[in-house]
Amino acid sequence: xxxxxxxxxxxxxxxxxxxxxxxxxxxxxxxxxxxxxxxxxxxxxxxxxxxxxxxxxxxxxxxxxxxxxxxxxxxxxxxxxxxxxxxxxxxxxxxxxxxxxxxxxxxxxxxxxxxxxxxxxxxxxxxxxxxxxxxxxxxxxxxxxxxxxxxxxxxxxxxxxxxxxxxxxxxxxxxxxxxxxxxxxxxxxxxxxxxxxxxxxxxxxxxxxxxxxxxxxxxx
Amino acid sequence: xxxxxxxxxxxxxxxxxxxxxxxxxxxxxxxxxxxxxxxxxxxxxxxxxxxxxxxxxxxxxxxxxxxxxxxxxxxxxxxxxxxxxxxxxxxxxxxxxxxxxxxxxxxxxxxxxxxxxxxxxxxxxxxxxxxxxxxxxxxxxxxxxxxxxxxxxxxxxxxxxxxxxxxxxxxxxxxxxxxxxxxxxxxxxxxxxxxxxxxxxxxxxxxxxxxxxxxxxxxxx
Numbered sequence: 108x109x110x111x112x113x114x115x116x117x118x119x120x121x122x123x124x125x126x127x128x129x130x131x132x133x134x135x136x137x138x139x140x141x142x143x144x145x146x147x148x149x150x151x152x153x154x155x156x157x158x159x160x161x162x163x164x165x166x167x168x169x170x171x172x173x174x175x176x177x178x179x180x181x182x183x184x185x186x187x188x189x190x191x192x193x194x195x196x197x198x199x200x201x202x203x204x205x206x207x208x209x210x211x212x213x214x215x216x217x218x219x220x221x222x223x224x225x226x227x228x229x230x231x232x233x234x235x236x237x238x239x240x241x242x243x244x245x246x247x248x249x250x251x252x253x254x255x256x257x258x259x260x261x262x263x264x265x266x267x268x269x270x271x272x273x274x275x276x277x278x279x280x281x282x283x284x285x286x287x288x289x290x291x292x293x294x295x296x297x298x299x300x301x302x303x304x305x306x307x308x309x310x311x312x313x314x315x316x317x318x319x320x321x322x323x324x325x326x327x
Numbered sequence: 328x329x330x331x332x333x334x335x336x337x338x339x340x341x342x343x344x345x346x347x348x349x350x351x352x353x354x355x356x357x358x359x360x361x362x363x364x365x366x367x368x369x370x371x372x373x374x375x376x377x378x379x380x381x382x383x384x385x386x387x388x389x390x391x392x393x394x395x396x397x398x399x400x401x402x403x404x405x406x407x408x409x410x411x412x413x414x415x416x417x418x419x420x421x422x423x424x425x426x427x428x429x430x431x432x433x434x435x436x437x438x439x440x441x442x443x444x445x446x447x448x449x450x451x452x453x454x455x456x457x458x459x460x461x462x463x464x465x466x467x468x469x470x471x472x473x474x475x476x477x478x479x480x481x482x483x484x485x486x487x488x489x490x491x492x493x494x495x496x497x498x499x500x501x502x503x504x505x506x507x508x509x510x511x512x513x514x515x516x517x518x519x520x521x522x523x524x525x526x527x528x529x530x531x532x533x534x535x536x537x538x539x540x541x542x543x544x545x546x547x548x
Contacts, residue, residue, distance in 0.1 A: 253480060261464050261473050270459050274452035275481060278488040281445065312487065316480055323394045324476045 114189055114197050128173065132209050136166045140216040152224035155217070156287055160280060162213050163244050167206040171251035172268050174202045175259035191325035192318040199252035199314055203245045210244035211237075226293050235290035235299060239306065243283025246309035250275050253317035260324060279309040340531025347374075347525030357515055361433060368429040370521050374529040375422030379450070381530045382415035382537060383482060390478040393471050405471035406548075408478060409461065410540045414533055416454050423447055446489035453481045 139162045150158060175198060177185070185194060214237065227236055251272050258268035286302035351370035359366060386408045393404035426447070427437045438444060460477055464470040 250484075257460070257473060257477055260469070261460060264463065267460065267463055270456050271477065274449050274456050275484050277445065277449045277452075278484065281442065308487075312484070313480070316483055320394075320476045320480055323472060326472065 110189065110193075114193065117185075117188075118197050118201055129205065129208075132166055132170050132205060133212055135169055136162060136209050136213050137216060139165065140213060140220060144220040148221075150221065152226065152291055153288065155221060155224055156284065156291055159213060159217050159240070160243075160284060160287070162217075163206075163210045163240070164247060164276070164280065166209040166213065167202075167244060167247045167251060168269065168272065170205040170209060171202045171248060171255045171272075172258070172265055174198045174252060174255050186325075191321040194325070195252065195256060195317050195321045196314070198256070199249055199317070202252045202255070203248040203310075206244045206248035207241050210240050214240050224291060227291050229293065232290065232293040235293065235296070236287060239283065239286035239290040239299070239303060242303060242306040242310065243279065243286060246279045246283065246306050246313075247276055249310050249317075250279060250313040253313055253320075256317075256321065256324060275313075279306070282306055282309060336531060337535050340528050340535060343524040343528025344532055347521050347528055350521045351525065354517060354521060356518060365429055365432050366518075368425060369518065370525045372422060372425035372429060373522070374525045375418050375425060376447075377526045378529045378533040379415045379418040379422055382411050382418060382533050383450075383454070383485075385534070385537065386411035386415060387478060387482045390475040394475045394479075398468075401471050402467055405467075405475060406544060407537075407541055408475065409458075410544060411537045412454055412457060412478070414537050414540065416451065418529075418533060419447065419451050419454070423451070443489070449488055450485050453485050457481065 143158050143162065147154060147158065189197065223233070223236075227233060251268075254272040254275065255268060257271060258264060261267055282302055282305040286299060286306055289299050289302060347370055351367055356364070356366050389404045389408035389411060393401040393408060396404060426444075430439065430444075431437050457474060457477055461470055461474045464473055
């Protein structure tokens with residue numbers, strides 16, 4: 108328990124120390140949204156959603172890529188403090204939180220710049236959209252946490268991280284797109300339940316698999 | 328005894344594939360609307376995917392074993408995993424090619440934005456990424472460890488994607504999105520007599536190619 112508290116405190120302190128990095132992610136999201144707005148000022152609902160997911164995906168990738176970038180001395184300390192699976196959980200929690208914050212920011216910015224599509228003008232619809240976007244972005248982050256650990260072991264190459272992640276992210280993107288398009292059309296929660304459950308599964312599965320594989324990956 | 332067994336399964340695989348090739352083109356098939364003669368593609372397209380999955384499972388098995396073993400044994404198993412994945416990718420390309428030809432004559436286009444088709448694209452991309460990962464690590468032991476973990480991680484996610492997710496969405500592909508699979512009513516017993524031998528035969532041929540490649544790589548290394 109004490110070890111978990113220590114890890115949690117370390118992660119929180121790390122997050123606070125890297126406020127400039129969080130600002131960078133937010134700026135990346137804001138600038139991409141504005142760029143998209145200048146190019147497509149009045150998108151159709153499906154284009155609105157596609158653009159939002161593109162912005163969220165690349166913001167999440169930025170966040171995940173840096174997750175396992177730490178000095179060797181710090182890794183030496185952390186490796187004594189926690190098992191590889193615990194390290195993955197800690198880093199995944201950070202990446203998932205960062206990505207959820209970035210996705211919320213992207214959603215807000217999209218509402219600000221483009222407005223909501225007419226079918227989503229209700230609190231209920233907005234809740235559904237937020238739930239599907241947040242769960243989807245967290246699912247993307249959980250897959251990318253593991254590929255980020257892999258890429259960091261293979262020499263921390265950003266192109267490699269993207270090459271390894273994108274094929275694995277496609278399933279999550281497709282499920283998330285389905286969930287969010289149903290939410291955007293303000294379908295019933297019952298209709299939305301299966302894709303939301305799919306997003307939840309895509310969040311849990313990589314974490315569970317990653318926990319099993321991390322000891323092999325992290326072996327020196 | 329081992330040699331006899333080895334000869335027997337290889338001979339059986341070759342015989343089953345030869346039989347399925349001849350019977351697949353010459354035997355009678357049900358006359359179905361739209362499908363017509365293209366239903367014969369079942370004998371050539373679907374076995375490619377079964378073989379691909381079987382060889383990827385073989386690659387996964389070797390990767391899992393290589394993660395548990397130290398030193399040279401891990402390297403040998405990793406090489407087997409790589410070679411099985413390479414042959415699986417060839418079968419994936421054949422499956423894609425035969426599927427695209429079938430789609431052109433049945434759906435009117437070589438490619439559609441269909442969950443099943445996206446699944447196959449994802450499977451191919453995942454294994455291409457696996458080879459990119461392998462080529463980007465110099466140290467053989469590290470390469471075996473990283474490639475092994477990625478292979479296991481990717482295989483499980485891929486199976487979820489191609490097996491489960493298409494059933495959650497609408498799809499034109501037989502067996503998905505409310506469309507009947509060949510097994511439910513299109514596939515009569517005469518077709519089964521060609522289809523199943525084709526599946527087992529091609530899986531045998533795939534395993535044989537992997538075995539030959541492993542032996543060849545031992546000689547060249």
